[in-house]
Amino acid sequence: MTETFEIRGKGVVGGRAEGEVLIADTTLSFWGEVDAVTGRVIAVGHPLQGQSLAGRILIIRSTKGSSATPMMLRLAALEGKAPAALVNIEVDSLAALGCIVNGIPMLAGLEENPFEKIRTGDHAVVDADQGILRVTRRRTPR
Amino acid sequence: MELTPEQQAVLEGARGPYLAKLMQWLVAWGEVMGARRLVPVDNTHALLPVPNLMARGASRQTVEQYVAELREACSYRTAPGCYCTVHTAFVTLDPLDVPENDPEQVRLQKELAELAAQAGFIPTFTCAPYLVGNVPLKGEICAWTESSAVVYANSILGARTVRHGNESAIAASLLGWVPEFGVMLDENRKGTLRVEVTADLDSTTDWGALGYFAGKLAGLGIPVFHGVRRPTQDEAKQLCAALATTGGVSMCHIVGVTPEAPTLEAAFHGRVPEDFVVFDDQALRETYASLRNHTGDEIDSVILGCPHASIREIAEIAALLRGKRVAPGVRLWVDAARATKASADAMGYTRIIEEAGGRILCDTCPTNMRIPARRIVTHGFKQAHYARGMTGAEVIVAETGPCIRAAVAGRWLGDD
Numbered sequence: 143m144t145e146t147f148e149i150r151g152k153g154v155v156g157g158r159a160e161g162e163v164l165i166a167d168t169t170l171s172f173w174g175e176v177d178a179v180t181g182r183v184i185a186v187g188h189p190l191q192g193q194s195l196a197g198r199i200l201i202i203r204s205t206k207g208s209s210a211t212p213m214m215l216r217l218a219a220l221e222g223k224a225p226a227a228l229v230n231i232e233v234d235s236l237a238a239l240g241c242i243v244n245g246i247p248m249l250a251g252l253e254e255n256p257f258e259k260i261r262t263g264d265h266a267v268v269d270a271d272q273g274i275l276r277v278t279r280r281r282t283p284r
Numbered sequence: 285m286e287l288t289p290e291q292q293a294v295l296e297g298a299r300g301p302y303l304a305k306l307m308q309w310l311v312a313w314g315e316v317m318g319a320r321r322l323v324p325v326d327n328t329h330a331l332l333p334v335p336n337l338m339a340r341g342a343s344r345q346t347v348e349q350y351v352a353e354l355r356e357a358c359s360y361r362t363a364p365g366c367y368c369t370v371h372t373a374f375v376t377l378d379p380l381d382v383p384e385n386d387p388e389q390v391r392l393q394k395e396l397a398e399l400a401a402q403a404g405f406i407p408t409f410t411c412a413p414y415l416v417g418n419v420p421l422k423g424e425i426c427a428w429t430e431s432s433a434v435v436y437a438n439s440i441l442g443a444r445t446v447r448h449g450n451e452s453a454i455a456a457s458l459l460g461w462v463p464e465f466g467v468m469l470d471e472n473r474k475g476t477l478r479v480e481v482t483a484d485l486d487s488t489t490d491w492g493a494l495g496y497f498a499g500k501l502a503g504l505g506i507p508v509f510h511g512v513r514r515p516t517q518d519e520a521k522q523l524c525a526a527l528a529t530t531g532g533v534s535m536c537h538i539v540g541v542t543p544e545a546p547t548l549e550a551a552f553h554g555r556v557p558e559d560f561v562v563f564d565d566q567a568l569r570e571t572y573a574s575l576r577n578h579t580g581d582e583i584d585s586v587i588l589g590c591p592h593a594s595i596r597e598i599a600e601i602a603a604l605l606r607g608k609r610v611a612p613g614v615r616l617w618v619d620a621a622r623a624t625k626a627s628a629d630a631m632g633y634t635r636i637i638e639e640a641g642g643r644i645l646c647d648t649c650p651t652n653m654r655i656p657a658r659r660i661v662t663h664g665f666k667q668a669h670y671a672r673g674m675t676g677a678e679v680i681v682a683e684t685g686p687c688i689r690a691a692v693a694g695r696w697l698g699d700d
Binding site: 185207214233235240243 | 316531670
């Protein structure tokens with residue numbers, strides 16, 4: 143039996159994407175903390191260290207740090223290693239810009255705390271046009 | 285967002301499809317960030333790097349595509365009257381005997397620099413444009429990349445820039461407009477986090493520790509520092525860089541220093557929050573300790589000048605190095621803008637540093653070049669934070685004096 147639920151939010155950058163969730167209540171700089179070519183988080187001691195962002199629904203508090211975040215998203219997108227969608231609690235201007243330029247859907251302003259309900263490995267659909275995050279639980283919690 | 289007829293025409297293609305695309309980006313970005321209009325931009329700082337090193341192992345296609353996008357940008361002219369400077373590259377344009385500084389990439393970067401110059405971008409190649417002539421006045425409308433420089437422009441100079449990415453900074457440079465949102469508006473420059481500082485801040489690196497501590501707590505907000513003396517330019521540079529490393533901070537207030545924060549009340553636009561965090565001597569020590577992950581004392585790299593060193597920092601480094609030798613096998617690099625190095629040359633500092641076995645590295649930094657290293661000592665919290673993942677090195681963050689002592693000894697000798 144699979145459990146599916148929806149969280150409403152606000153579309154920041156329109157579009158629809160789905161994929162496996164990568165989630166942590168953390169912040170991330172794409173320059174300096176992500177390798178655009180492997181798509182992996184390289185920041186030492188980061189909660190997502192070693193994880194691949196490629197094709198994932200990346201749910202974090204916000205981006206932070208370097209202003210080269212959109213540039214690194216561009217390079218990751220050219221390499222096919224960008225996240226499928228970004229879901230943030232707060233909107234950093236750099237995440238919004240990177241998503242606009244690369245056509246990556248982005249959602250924010252969720253009505254529920256995603257960090258309590260969603261786990262890495264869950265499947266999610268982001269509909270940023272409708273402002274909906276639809277999550278299907280992975281059968282066995284890790 | 286309401287556009288003027290001229291802006292609307294550009295959006296609809298009156299100046300060609302490329303500028304229409306840039307306009308679409310600016311309008312879309314402005315709309316999601318809550319802007320109501322595009323305003324004329326006075327000053328920009330954009331990136332024009334050949335991306336090979338940052339995207340190490342990227343396909344030829346990716347690199348060519350990215351460079352083609354920069355070439356296209358440089359085939360236009362920057363907006364009349366807009367002061368446009370260029371952020372760091374990922375190679376140094378000087379000869380440098382490390383494999384990372386691949387001659388083919390240097391050639392390509394030089395070509396881009398020439399195209400940029402023809403377009404009207406001044407090829408400063410620095411992360412600290414305010415050290416080499418791009419010093420916006422209070423209220424000046426800027427579109428700056430470089431997260432540390434954004435904080436410096438807003439907080440120290442009283443200029444106004446949101447955190448720009450390369451795409452928006454290039455668009456602003458060529459179109460001459462920028463969406464007005466965030467800290468560009470008075471009401472969004474209000475402090476959000478009160479930080480009472482009781483620690484003794486004795487060095488530029490101590491100010492970096494304060495920023496590293498507060499950035500984590502501030503997130504995308506605006507920290508207000510109370511209880512500190514007026515920092516030097518170099519100290520302010522460290523504070524701003526570290527704030528935008530752990531946080532996504534656009535600006536801070538240093539009470540008594542930030543042009544619009546003569547008092548704590550002014551920093552909070554009236555009501556001072558009762559809650560505050562304290563940065564005391566213990567927090568200072570713990571912040572240093574958080575960026576010392578070394579498992580041994582032998583070092584191979586001492587990296588100074590993050591953000592790019594000022595001429596006064598280079599003078600201090602030269603004074604500490606005079607008559608000494610950097611230990612064999614240790615790389616001592618002082619990263620600086622080319623214009624700053626010209627002053628260092630004239631003052632004899634470059635010769636002293638080179639005679640000691642170090643060098644002044646222009647246009648870039650080892651983190652940008654992703655130079656492999658085993659153990660790095662640095663006086664920059666930003667450098668220390670990112671170098672671990674970017675170069676694979678262990679790091680030790682320390683004041684400049686202990687950094688130089690470590691360089692000479694070839695091993696970390698501690699702070700005293």
